Amino acid sequence: MSDIFAARSQMAMSLVFHIVFAAIGVALPLMMVIAEGLWLRTRDAAYLCVAKRWAKGTAILFAVGAVSGTVLSFELGLLWPRFMGFAGAAIGMPFSLEGFAFFTEAIFLGIYLYGWKRVSPGIHLLAGAIVAVSGVASAMFVCLANGWMNTPTGFRLVNGQLTDINVWQAMRNPAGLPEAIHMILASYCAAGFATAGVHALLALRDRSNRFHQRAIAIALLVGGSAVVAQAVSGDALARMTARNVPTKLAAMEGDFQTRSGAPLHIGGLPDVRTRETKYSIEIPDGLSLLAFHSPHATVQGLDKTPQDEWPNVLVVHIAFQIMVGLGTLLICVALVGAWLAWRNGPLIENRRFLQLLALCSPLGFVALESGWVVTEVGRQPWIIYHVMRTSAAVTTMPGLTTPLVLFTGLYLILAAIVIWLMSRHVIASPREAEIRAIAGNEVPLHARP
Amino acid sequence: MRAPEMLLALILMASVTFYVLLGGADYGGGVWDLLANGPRRQEQRELISNAITPVWEANHVWLVLVVVLLFAGFPAAFAAITTALNIPLTVLVIGIVMRGSSFVFRAYHTGDYRTHRRWGLIFAIASTVTPICLGVVVGAISSGHVLVRDGISINGFLAPWLGTFPLVVGLFALSLFVFLAAVYLTVEARERALQEDFRRKALVSGAIVAAMALGTFLAARTGAPQIYSGLLRPSLVWIVQGATALYAIAAFVALLTRKYKVARIAAMLQVGLILWGWGMSQSPFFLQGDMTVSAAAAAPPVLWALIGATAAGLLVLFPSIGYLMQLFKANNEDIPLH
Ligand code: HDD
Ligand code: HEM
Ligand code: HEM
Numbered sequence: 132m133s134d135i136f137a138a139r140s141q142m143a144m145s146l147v148f149h150i151v152f153a154a155i156g157v158a159l160p161l162m163m164v165i166a167e168g169l170w171l172r173t174r175d176a177a178y179l180c181v182a183k184r185w186a187k188g189t190a191i192l193f194a195v196g197a198v199s200g201t202v203l204s205f206e207l208g209l210l211w212p213r214f215m216g217f218a219g220a221a222i223g224m225p226f227s228l229e230g231f232a233f234f235t236e237a238i239f240l241g242i243y244l245y246g247w248k249r250v251s252p253g254i255h256l257l258a259g260a261i262v263a264v265s266g267v268a269s270a271m272f273v274c275l276a277n278g279w280m281n282t283p284t285g286f287r288l289v290n291g292q293l294t295d296i297n298v299w300q301a302m303r304n305p306a307g308l309p310e311a312i313h314m315i316l317a318s319y320c321a322a323g324f325a326t327a328g329v330h331a332l333l334a335l336r337d338r339s340n341r342f343h344q345r346a347i348a349i350a351l352l353v354g355g356s357a358v359v360a361q362a363v364s365g366d367a368l369a370r371m372t373a374r375n376v377p378t379k380l381a382a383m384e385g386d387f388q389t390r391s392g393a394p395l396h397i398g399g400l401p402d403v404r405t406r407e408t409k410y411s412i413e414i415p416d417g418l419s420l421l422a423f424h425s426p427h428a429t430v431q432g433l434d435k436t437p438q439d440e441w442p443n444v445l446v447v448h449i450a451f452q453i454m455v456g457l458g459t460l461l462i463c464v465a466l467v468g469a470w471l472a473w474r475n476g477p478l479i480e481n482r483r484f485l486q487l488l489a490l491c492s493p494l495g496f497v498a499l500e501s502g503w504v505v506t507e508v509g510r511q512p513w514i515i516y517h518v519m520r521t522s523a524a525v526t527t528m529p530g531l532t533t534p535l536v537l538f539t540g541l542y543l544i545l546a547a548i549v550i551w552l553m554s555r556h557v558i559a560s561p562r563e564a565e566i567r568a569i570a571g572n573e574v575p576l577h578a579r580p
Numbered sequence: 581m582r583a584p585e586m587l588l589a590l591i592l593m594a595s596v597t598f599y600v601l602l603g604g605a606d607y608g609g610g611v612w613d614l615l616a617n618g619p620r621r622q623e624q625r626e627l628i629s630n631a632i633t634p635v636w637e638a639n640h641v642w643l644v645l646v647v648v649l650l651f652a653g654f655p656a657a658f659a660a661i662t663t664a665l666n667i668p669l670t671v672l673v674i675g676i677v678m679r680g681s682s683f684v685f686r687a688y689h690t691g692d693y694r695t696h697r698r699w700g701l702i703f704a705i706a707s708t709v710t711p712i713c714l715g716v717v718v719g720a721i722s723s724g725h726v727l728v729r730d731g732i733s734i735n736g737f738l739a740p741w742l743g744t745f746p747l748v749v750g751l752f753a754l755s756l757f758v759f760l761a762a763v764y765l766t767v768e769a770r771e772r773a774l775q776e777d778f779r780r781k782a783l784v785s786g787a788i789v790a791a792m793a794l795g796t797f798l799a800a801r802t803g804a805p806q807i808y809s810g811l812l813r814p815s816l817v818w819i820v821q822g823a824t825a826l827y828a829i830a831a832f833v834a835l836l837t838r839k840y841k842v843a844r845i846a847a848m849l850q851v852g853l854i855l856w857g858w859g860m861s862q863s864p865f866f867l868q869g870d871m872t873v874s875a876a877a878a879a880p881p882v883l884w885a886l887i888g889a890t891a892a893g894l895l896v897l898f899p900s901i902g903y904l905m906q907l908f909k910a911n912n913e914d915i916p917l918h
Contacts, residue, residue, distance in 0.1 A: 223653065
């Protein structure tokens with residue numbers, strides 16, 4: 132295996148791993164806080180039980196997210212030292228601000244998890260809210276950094292060096308904010324549907340349990356509203372891409388030809404040799420409409436880019452189809468759920484819908500990972516679009532297959548253990564007596580001065 | 581201050597100091613978990629775990645801050661360090677992953693004693709290996725062997741760090757962390773007998789710290805000659821060294837007379853001054869003998885922006901950390917964590 136391929140694989144594997152925990156770290160605190168807020172308002176013990184159960188899950192997942200994130204910040208140097216030496220000053224600011232977001236996140240999560248009996252209920256809820264906000268902030272900052280790699284701004288390129296770097300302008304790159312919004316919504320969507328699915332699976336076995344009813348309601352509310360907003364945010368992101376990174380858009384759409392009134396390819400397999408996308412459903416003028424909101428707009432195809440600057444078109448196109456397809460599917464599920472809840476009351480009564488939710492539980496995460504494949508593979512061969520090639524960024528350290536194998540093994544083991552721990556300690560139906568006991572334990576303690 | 585690169589370097593040193601004083605002690609706690617002995621072995625382990633649980637993630641973020649400030653403000657140094665010291669840094673990162681994850685995994689295995697102990701063992705071993713790697717990296721930076729030109733490490737990937745001096749610094753770092761943890765635990769312990777256990781451990785590890793300090797100094801003669809001669813020249817460094825020795829003695833005396841809170845402050849000052857003494861003998865170099873702080877630094881506007889952002893961040897951070905510590909470290913150990 133070539134060293135650059137090993138480095139790219141290691142980076143991809145570490146990010147694919149970290150992002151699962153990061154997305155949960157963004158979304159679960161919000162859901163926890165909603166559950167706790169409802170408990171304080173309604174004094175329905177099932178809500179408190181939900182909040183505590185999710186908090187327990189967050190404790191395990193946050194720790195793994197924190198260590199895998201630390202790995203990433205070292206890997207930026209261990210794998211791409213020339214990129215960091217070249218551009219560290221330009222993308223360092225969002226990462227530094229992210230560092231402070233991590234601080235507030237870790238500090239107030241400590242207070243939230245271990246302070247149930249040490250602070251008043253109001254402060255406890257506030258601590259949870261601060262965790263939720265810091266999670267959103269850290270996701271935003273890291274996407275601003277990633278956006279700079281896609282649409283670099285805020286510097287002049289003189290003799291192959293970045294000069295006159297303006298870190299604030301670098302943070303205000305065109306891709307950053309749309310990516311950040313899309314990513315934050317994606318976290319809510321992925322974590323919301325995953326949680327709703329797991330509770331639906333348990334509820335199928337234990338349908339009278341009000342615990343699951345509450346949990347599904349909150350998770351579906353968060354995940355469902357996020358996925359509907361995701362369509363709007365994704366459209367904005369795609370139009371940004373069409374303007375600033377046209378090669379990537381062309382690869383996403385499998386669009387080889389520059390033309391006005393470009394059709395939209397749904398599905399299909401792009402063939403780089405014959406330069407056409409076969410077996411797809413074509414919608415005339417569709418792409419021009421979507422990308423520029425005008426049926427006759429000219430959309431740049433791959434033919435405008437030298438072929439040695441193309442990303443892997445097949446991978447990017449398919450990953451994009453998966454993301455959008457799953458997004459559309461989840462929007463339908465969310466709408467059906469809303470309709471059923473409005474018409475028939477508690478969703479937990481509907482066996483079919485619970486089965487559907489359980490089936491959908493991994494799909495948000497699949498969409499999220501595919502979206503990142505679109506963004507990252509679609510940027511290739513550039514690490515910084517039109518500024519630095521990935522091959523010029525990789526470390527000179529030989530034998531990169533060894534750390535790739537080491538980290539892959541390590542993460543596989545960690546993933547197995549996390550799944551096992553979650554299924555034993557977090558994912559289980561509490562008995563009615565247990566729900567009562569949790570609340571019984573809580574009320575007098577919270578009433579303490 | 582006129583030179584923003586020196587100001588940012590000071591901020592970086594301060595973050596390293598916080599990491600060592602807070603996060604370092606969490607590693608030291610892991611080593612004491614490994615070395616727990618005597619009839620109160622179980623109680624010792626529980627004390628350590630309760631002391632670490634609510635704070636270690638926050639303490640860990642200091643390291644993340646060090647890394648991001650390093651690549652944001654001193655990208656050339658970051659690139660050189662991550663190239664030449666790839667191997668010890670990789671081991672360091674694996675240690676960090678194993679320590680953090682085994683610690684939470686252990687916390688969820690309260691029922692089954694054997695699995696609990698197995699996680700505890702991984703946690704303890706990772707807590708021992710990681711500080712050594714940190715010390716090795718610091719030692720290598722001081723030794724003058726980290727030379728990177730055009731992305732290529734002149735001394736290859738082993739020679740920059742595989743030598744007596746970096747390894748001795750690694751062990752020195754480990755001894756400092758272990759000492760700090762023992763001193764802190766004398767304050768955290770509620771029971772008299774446990775306090776005595778950790779007092780004994782603190783005294784022994786304090787003596788080891790003194791020995792390791794001497795060993796590091798001797799190893800520097802051949803391993804880091806520039807630092808060694810810097811230490812011998814009369815300068816501000818001597819005053820810092822003198823103060824370090826005084827605080828070390830103060831920590832000892834306070835431990836002997838069972839004034840644990842005094843001992844904690846003295847030990848923190850002692851370890852902090854060791855770091856700053858190192859920083860001073862290292863300056864004006866970032867990578868000893870090769871890259872000065874100003875050569876490593878980004879352009880002044882970038883540095884000023886980072887300094888401003890850090891100042892604003894610290895304004896939010898310190899009250900929050902104070903609140904965390906007050907909730908979990910201010911003598912309300914009788915309230916359960918769960
Ligand atoms: C739950 C996950 C999820 C869902 C349902 C969607 N996306 Fe997405 N998408 C992501 C999760 C995601 C992401 C978080 O993985 C990405 C990668 C980079 C980013 O900022 O968000 C992404 C990237 C991404 C990009 C690439 C931008 C670039 O790199 O230049 C586009 C154009 C879209 N999305 C568009 C859409 C559209 C039109 C959707 C219609 C429903 C959609 N996404 C649903
Ligand atoms: C190159 C990419 C990335 C790097 C270098 C990185 C770095 C880090 C670091 C150092 C931590 C540990 C903080 C701690 O100790 O608490 C962390 C955790 C975290 N990261 Fe990332 N990260 C990356 C990608 C992302 C992305 C894309 C997101 C977007 C959601 C994200 C969101 C988070 C969150 C929310 C945490 C908190 C821990 C958790 O809840 O799991 N990270 N990351
Ligand atoms: C967290 C979600 C993310 C995922 C799943 C992800 C996925 C990937 C993948 C698949 C690659 C390999 C691309 C290829 O070589 O074909 C890659 C490369 C890379 N990513 Fe990301 N990425 C994520 C976020 C980020 C963020 C937030 C940053 C930085 C701020 C980042 C920085 C990089 C770098 C530096 C590389 C290596 C150079 C390159 O291949 O261009 N990634 N990532």
